[in-house]
Amino acid sequence: MHPIRVGQLPWREIDRHAVIIHTKKGNVHELNLTGTFLWTHADGSHSLAQLAGMLCENFEVDLDQATKDVDEFFSSLEEDGLILNVNHR
Amino acid sequence: MSIIGDLQGRTAKHRIPVQASLELTHSCNQRCGHCYLASHNDSGKGCSPLGFEEWRRILDELSEEGTLFLTLIGGEAMLHPKFWQIARHCVTRNFAVSLITNGILIDDVVAERIAELNFFQVTLSLYSMDPAIHDKMTGVKGSYARTIAALDQLRLRKVPIGINCLLTKHNIDSCFELKQWAKQRDIRIQFSLLVTTRLDGAVEPALERASAEQIYRYFATLRKLDNQIRPAAVVAPNPTDPDSPVCNAGRGRCAIDPFGNLLACIDMRDQIGNLRERSFRELWNSPKALCLSGFINHDLKFNPRSKDGMFCSHCPAMADLEVGDKMAPVPFLMEIASIRRRIYECKTTN
Numbered sequence: 001m002h003p004i005r006v007g008q009l010p011w012r013e014i015d016r017h018a019v020i021i022h023t024k025k026g027n028v029h030e031l032n033l034t035g036t037f038l039w040t041h042a043d044g045s046h047s048l049a050q051l052a053g054m055l056c057e058n059f060e061v062d063l064d065q066a067t068k069d070v071d072e073f074f075s076s077l078e079e080d081g082l083i084l085n086v087n088h089r
Numbered sequence: 090m091s092i093i094g095d096l097q098g099r100t101a102k103h104r105i106p107v108q109a110s111l112e113l114t115h116s117c118n119q120r121c122g123h124c125y126l127a128s129h130n131d132s133g134k135g136c137s138p139l140g141f142e143e144w145r146r147i148l149d150e151l152s153e154e155g156t157l158f159l160t161l162i163g164g165e166a167m168l169h170p171k172f173w174q175i176a177r178h179c180v181t182r183n184f185a186v187s188l189i190t191n192g193i194l195i196d197d198v199v200a201e202r203i204a205e206l207n208f209f210q211v212t213l214s215l216y217s218m219d220p221a222i223h224d225k226m227t228g229v230k231g232s233y234a235r236t237i238a239a240l241d242q243l244r245l246r247k248v249p250i251g252i253n254c255l256l257t258k259h260n261i262d263s264c265f266e267l268k269q270w271a272k273q274r275d276i277r278i279q280f281s282l283l284v285t286t287r288l289d290g291a292v293e294p295a296l297e298r299a300s301a302e303q304i305y306r307y308f309a310t311l312r313k314l315d316n317q318i319r320p321a322a323v324v325a326p327n328p329t330d331p332d333s334p335v336c337n338a339g340r341g342r343c344a345i346d347p348f349g350n351l352l353a354c355i356d357m358r359d360q361i362g363n364l365r366e367r368s369f370r371e372l373w374n375s376p377k378a379l380c381l382s383g384f385i386n387h388d389l390k391f392n393p394r395s396k397d398g399m400f401c402s403h404c405p406a407m408a409d410l411e412v413g414d415k416m417a418p419v420p421f422l423m424e425i426a427s428i429r430r431r432i433y434e435c436k437t438t439n
Contacts, residue, residue, distance in 0.1 A: 008207060010185035012157040014107060015099055019092070019157060021185045023209050026249065028092045 001085040003051070003074045004044035009082060013040065020082055029082065034059055038073055042083060048074065100155070101334065101341035104382060106373060108158040108342040109151055110355045113169040114138055115347055119191050120228030123257055123297045125356075127289035129164060131347055138347035141171040143365065145178050147345065150369040152182050158209070159184045162355070164347075167194050176206055185209040189253065192239030193232050200242035211243055212251040212279075217260045218267050226259055244274070252278040257297040261307055265314070282307075282425055286410050288358055295411075301424060308432040331387035335403055335416075339382030343373070353381040356406035384415060391418040400433065401426035 005011075011020040018036040020029040031039055037058060038051055046054070052066040061069070077083040100107040117129045131138045139147070151159075159179050166172060167190055179186045186206070192213040195203070203211060213236055217223045220233035227233075243250050252271055256264055264280060271278040284298045299307070334340060339353030339361075346352060349364040351372045359381055362372040372378060384405050392398045401422055405415035412419060 008180050008183065010157060010183050010209060012107075012152070012155055012183070014096065014105055014155045014157065015103060019096060021157070021209060023185065023207050023249070024247075028096075030092050030096070 002044050002047050003042040003078075003083050003085050005039065005042050006082055006084055011039075022081060025081070027080070029080065034061075034069070035073060038070065039077075042074070097337065097341055101337050104340050104373075105155040106151070106341065106343045107155060108160070109156045110160045110162055110342070110344040111144070111166075111175075112162050112164070112344060112346045112355060113144075113166045113172065113175065115164040116168040117164040117191075118168065118193060118229070119165070119232060121226055122228065123226065123255055123284045123294045125285045125287055125294060126164065127287050127291070134348055136348055138169070139349050139365075141174045141178075143349065144171070144175045147349070147364050147369060148175075148178055148182055148184070150364075152184070154369060154373065157185055158187070160187045160189060162189045165191055165194070167199075169347075173202065176208075180206050180208075187212065189214070190239075191227065191232065191236060193229070193235040195235075195239035195242060197242055200239070200246055200248070203243065204246035204248050208248065210249050210251055212253050213240055213243075214254070215240070215252045215267065216254055216257075217263055218270055219260075219263060222260050222263065226257065240276070244276075250276055252276055254278060254280050255284060256280055256282050256299055256307065257284055258299050258303060259297070261299040261303045264307070265310060268314075283404070283407070283422075285356065285407055288410070290410070295421070298421065301428065304425060305428050305432070308428055312432050312435075331385065333386050334382070335384040335386060335389065335405055338384075338405065339378055351378075353378070354406060356404065357381065357409070358406070359409075388416045389418075390414065390416045391423070397423060397426045397430055399426075400429040 009020060010023060011018055013036060016033060016036065018031040018039045034055065037055065041051060041054060048070050052063060052070045055061060055066040055070060056063050074083055074085065078085055096107065115126050115128060115131050120129065161176065166188060169175065176186065186208050187210040188208055189212045215223065215236055216226045223233035224230050240250060254264060254267060268278055282299060282304060284294055286292050286295045338357050342354055344352040344355040345364065351361040351364055352358060353361065361378045361381065362375060364372065386393050389403060393401065403422060404419065407422065408417050408419045409415045
């Protein structure tokens with residue numbers, strides 16, 4: 001699965017935190033540093049496994065924890081309607 | 090504190106222009122007696138208004154500086170010949186786009202186009218449930234019916250909508266009918282008493298202001314209905330802290346007029362510079378911009394911790410227009426503050 005941000009959602013990285021506006025629901029989401037990293041790389045070109053690897057390279061986290069965090073993170077965002085999980089296979 | 094409130098505080102502190110008002114045109118298809126614009130067309134200014142390519146470049150620069158919330162305004166913003174292209178580029182660049190409009194151009198076709206753009210908010214100016222009062226205030230016969238029709242078309246398409254209602258001597262006494270009407274339709278409504286003089290200094294709009302008696306009745310009714318009369322709670326400043334900024338102009342927000350002049354806010358017409366000549370980043374970090382963002386409570390020429398001062402939301406722009414000094418008290422604002430304080434004191438002693 002290759003997560004991709006829902007198109008044309010208003011968002012901006014402000015003070016190193018992604019702020020995302022869900023216009024239809026009127027919700028505002030603010031992500032922490034690792035969440036922002038994952039969000040900015042969710043362009044449909046990286047698999048969940050690759051994103052977990054990238055997380056390990058850039059933050060102090062082991063691969064098992066990173067894999068778990070990435071799965072949970074994108075599941076949560078998909079539930080909120082902010083991410084599409086695109087199956088490239 | 091909400092995410093938005095926290096965001097506003099942080100962006101103001103670090104001078105990130107998270108919010109920008111884009112005044113696309115001064116052209117307007119209404120002639121409101123309370124309007125602050127000196128003219129209702131874009132001619133006679135020595136240059137043409139910004140075209141689409143110019144706005145596109147500016148929007149790209151704003152995006153790089155962290156701007157997230159855009160408000161498209163006028164005049165009547167939809168009269169800009171490239172309105173749809175500009176709006177589409179705003180959405181493409183992931184801005185949260187709000188439109189403020191009188192709505193009289195919005196029929197079913199236009200409402201459909203608006204819905205497709207997925208705006209964050211569309212706010213319409215509606216002044217009364219009485220068509221005669223609304224039409225009198227806009228100077229256009231039939232404008233009430235067209236604005237109501239626009240609201241219906243947008244609601245049908247589930248476009249997030251709101252109502253702005255400026256309160257003048259004509260409509261303030263009947264404003265709670267409008268409030269009730271909006272509430273029944275789950276439409277957010279915002280009232281404002283702040284009728285300013287014209288940007289060229291002409292006082293005619295100020296003659297439309299509600300009287301002290303009308304304002305007193307308004308706040309007294311508000312107290313009975315909402316029980317929300319309280320000391321001024323402004324976005325960034327803390328009136329008890331002398332080093333707190335007076336307002337968010339030039340800190341967390343900015344504005345751009347139709348000719349590319351960068352402003353600290355839409356009401357403060359001191360030009361920081363022109364975006365046709367210099368980049369947004371360069372102008373935003375210029376000495377002029379820093380100066381216009383540096384007004385703090387300590388500089389106020391009245392005591393913000395006095396009995397009335399605590400209820401006053403000071404506006405440096407309004408003070409500059411009306412009394413020629415950004416930090417001096419504005420008589421109209423102090424009058425409103427005094428009334429609010431009296432109503433608040435009645436509430437807290439009863």
